[in-house]
Amino acid sequence: MAVSPISSSELLASQNNVSTNIRQEDFIKLFMSQLKAQDPLEPVNNQDFLVQMAQFSLLESNRQTNQSLEDIRQLVISSQTVGMIGKYAEVYNNQEPSARGALGTIIAVNFEPSGASVTIKTKDINGEWSYLNNVPLGQIKSIYDSESDIK
Structure with missing residues (x-):
């Protein structure tokens, strides 16, 4: 019988679920219940309790x-995203991913629970200014420092 390996993200998710479901108060309640229910003639070894506490x-x-690592990750993503303001961005073309998508300047960053997104100021086919709002970071194909870097 083949056993599929657990990826690190699945392991982390399972550790997070366990750690968020058991709190210190829950442990103390369990610990007190064990003390009350133990057989006085055969008490549980102190080492067992010490192991549980450890x-x-x-x-x-x-x-x-x-939680600290997640906070740091969010801070890094936030600072990198804010650093994109004023840069030129190319967005994937939804109809043809290999074709050149919309080009414009990132003028704003939006932070939402679903993730960061940006607002891009670009010119439409008629040469009029338009805005691409709430563009997810995953939809950005390329970022350029200046307009002259765009090839």
């Missing part, structure tokens, strides 16, 4: 580390 401490530490 595991919970490690789990909480991992949760905090993951």
